[in-house]
Amino acid sequence: MIGTSIALEELERDALTELVNIGVSRAAVSLRTMVGEQVFLSVPSLQVVDRVMAAALIRERECDSLIAVRQDFEGAFSGRALLIFPEANSLELVRAVTSGELSGKEAQEIEEEALLETGNIVLNGCLGTIANMLRKPLTISLPQLLRGDSQQLFNVSTSLTDHGVVLFLYINFAISDRDIRGYIAMIMDLPSLQTLKVLIAEFIEHIIGPEGVAHEG
């Protein structure tokens, strides 16, 4: 389990949540542009857990096999970001992002591509926003598609020695009246999390100011 040292303080978690919130809002704007329809994303809820826990959290919530878009990031802090959907939701997502103009067969054919593109938009939106807000550039790899259960997605069995933590975010998408739920998971090692904590503290100070006065705009 996670020791208290690596757990984020409430304020830091709030701030990180806001960062992701901003990120997914930007992603939603991008999606909106792409889809041409309203895209709503819920305010994410964030937990910092270890990999086993992250796998358990998803397993409990999702019985079906999963599909995920993965992007690795590198910079002041490094790690791996995952956008995870229940596999059953993936075609819905594909239809949504393709404005429902495709038949089931066509949608299946371009599923992978559509999912990768969607994942790229969302994850890039998040990671990019966080990088911008924290003013630390990140190098983001090309997206990859993964399938499997939560254990496999989090490499639980093979990474027992790696005490990496997972920033686990739960988001509801509503695209074209379709309810699609998904998860964003950012897997980082402890040094990266420490760095992130420092950056977030700076960010808080920056946006609120030492006197607690917000710098608006």
Next chain:
Amino acid sequence: MRSLCGTLLDSLARSGQAVAVVDHRAAGSPLIFVNAAFEQLTGYRDHEVLGRDWRFLRSADADPAAIAALEAAVAEARPVTVELRDVRKNGEVFRDRLHITPIHDETGAAVFLLSMHSDVTVEPDRPESGSRPEALHEQPGVATEHARRAGTVSRASGGWEWDVPGRRLYADARFAELYGLAPGAAAGGLPTDTFFAPVHPADRMRLRIAVAGIMHGADIFAKEYRIINPDGSVRWVAARGSSRRGADHELLSFEGILTDITDQKRVEEQLRIVQTAGGVGTFEHVSGFGTVTVSDQFCRLLGLHACEALPVRTVNAVVHPDDPPLIGGQDDDSSYREFRVVHPETGEVRWLARRGEHRDEGHALGVRFIGAIYDVTAAKEAQEKLRQFAETLEARVRERTKERDRVWNNSRDLLAVVGEDGILRSVSPSWTEILGYRPDELAGRHAFELLHPDDVAMSQAAFRAAVHDHGLTDFETRLLHRDGTTRWTSWHTSHEDGLVFAYGRDITLEKARAEDLHRAEEQLRQAQKMEAIGQLTGGIAHDFNNLLQAVYGNLDLIRRKPQDSTRVGRWAENGLQAAERGVKLTAQLLAFSRAQRLELRPVAISALLRGMEDMLTRTLGPMVRATFDLLEGEHGVFADPTQLEMAVLNLAINARDAMPEGGHLTIETRLHSVVHDLELAPGGYLALRVIDDGIGMPPEVKARAFDPFFTTKDVGKGTGLGLSQVYGMVRQAGGATRIESTPGKGTAVTLLLRLAELASGAALSGEEGRADDTTAKAATVLVVDDDPDVRCFLANSLATLGYLVVEAKDGHTALQALDEANPDLMLVDFAMPGMNGAQVASIARTRRPDLPIVFASGYADTAEIDAVGMGTAVLRKPFRIEELEAAIVSALARD
């Protein structure tokens, strides 16, 4: 309208906010849409209100000023918020906070009015800001945004708009109220920092971060935080907001709705505590949905991580596969349900129970199920233990039953269960072996059917006793085997629950053995009797030879010298004395045969015992010293003197035999008084004791000492009749016998005899009948005897005595003579061939009822003689002429 509002209106309609749409340009300004919340608020169904003038709700006493403000705003197509008194369908007046917004089309024309209603009647202590309801917020932009904003929130309570470029915060009256602001000032715009001013310091930073998120590009905003009221009290509020951006995504405004959730928080907190403390998890599921709204405790109970919603499949996957699912399943009723859950990580199995209720809220969606779950493992375990206990108990009972069955099946005894009606309910297999019937042939038959005919009545009575009184013990009865042969059985019964349980044993063999034994004993007894007779006859022959020698010799001397009158007299006297001894001897023999009539009369005991001294001394022999220790004076006891003599003689002989080496015999008499005794009537008794210092008797011998034919003597040495004769005689005389004996020390037998008054001279028998010779003269006596010698002697004797004599040799002749000679008396022998004396006497009596009859008998069945009736006398042979004469005289005198 839908094209104008799109999904926004749908969302609004689905929200808890009461919403109506008015076509204000049509005639009568009809309502064209109301939502469910509106129906709930007003009590009207949509078909009742659609088409009606939207103003119909107003109460008659609605504030005219508010109405005026409202109408003016509507006429100018600008938003307005007023409070009016409106009337529900049921007549109830409520304070309706009415918020009206025109809906514009592309051309900017107001085509519909959107009105939102909320009941503010119950809101407590509302500061009457401005003291009157009034249009609070008349800025067109803000009001328009309210309508839009309503799409993103479920409950509009207080609204705000943060004008980002203008750096001003606008808010409505409710927001102002919650924030403790002056309503007028809030509507007019305030510095944006006002948004954070009353916020609890602990929440302020979090709120700032969230707002910063909006300022930096986040679309949506949702925060719960605390506000400190001017009076210091704290309220929880939920703020839900969103950003509005221009064409270039520049932030125009940040708007939202603020809801007071203090009560909700408190209730939530209470609920949380209740759930945690009570271990109760709650959930809510709408049928058809794939997810369940759950409480933290719910998740904990299932071993899942806390969250707000879980897929139904996840929830049910935790439930043991053999148990009903937690959610849904067949017949998903609200009834109690129990199931096991397997902890996803630890594998621990716990029992949970579910209860809940269906809430049909008229949703198109489906039926809402609100339920609770709680842990019942402890109860289940207790239940399981109880079940196991019951099971082992059952097993034990089964085992016991098996044992009982084994007993039932293998028993060699007859086991049966019988109804109170006597019908056999079931019988054990042993019946087949013993009685030849199979158990199934007997079940249902009457038990009495098997009885030996002679035993039916007795057995039925016994069975009644077994049912009504007490169980039978060793009840013996005969049953018939299938082949008709008889089986002796012995029964025990117990009676329980209307059934008689009978345990029978086949004792046929034992019975046969007992019978054999009895026969053998009888044979032995017979043999002993014969032996005894042999012994007796031997002894008697010897004695008789002696006394006959004396009689013979004296008579011979008389015949040789008849002239020597002095010596003849002495010889005759000697002969008579010898004959006298013979009389005593035969009397003893008769007593021994017990055929003699017991003649109970007062007997002078001391005289009797003294009289026996010679005989006893002779009988006991030289080895035994006899002592008489008798009471002073004479005492009478109730007894038959002959029998008593016999008894004493028997006791003396026993004592002698108990002292094979010789010893000391004491015969003593003592007075004995009885006050209370089982055997004896109260009164005075004489104790006659015969005491020896011989070998004594062990207890088992002592116990049987008085049994007939019981003897400890070797075969040929005794008859076993001695003590039994003593006992019988004494009991008949109203006395009792006691025996004391110690092995090696000796034996004392006590005869307790009733004391009796002695008539003077009564003890002297045979003397009272003597009469004057002359009185009987000339009487005719019919003498009947089959023995010619005796008949001749009798005839001669009677002739000598002066009687006329008629002789008859048998009964037939006697009866003939009776008619011909007309005798005055009949002297008849008892034992005769053909008719015996008693029979002759009976017939004679029918002809001559007054005829005196004297029986002369050596052996007399006293009962038969008694049957002849009055007027008879018995003369025991042998008798002397004097005795004959006395009897004749006495009988004739009685006549």
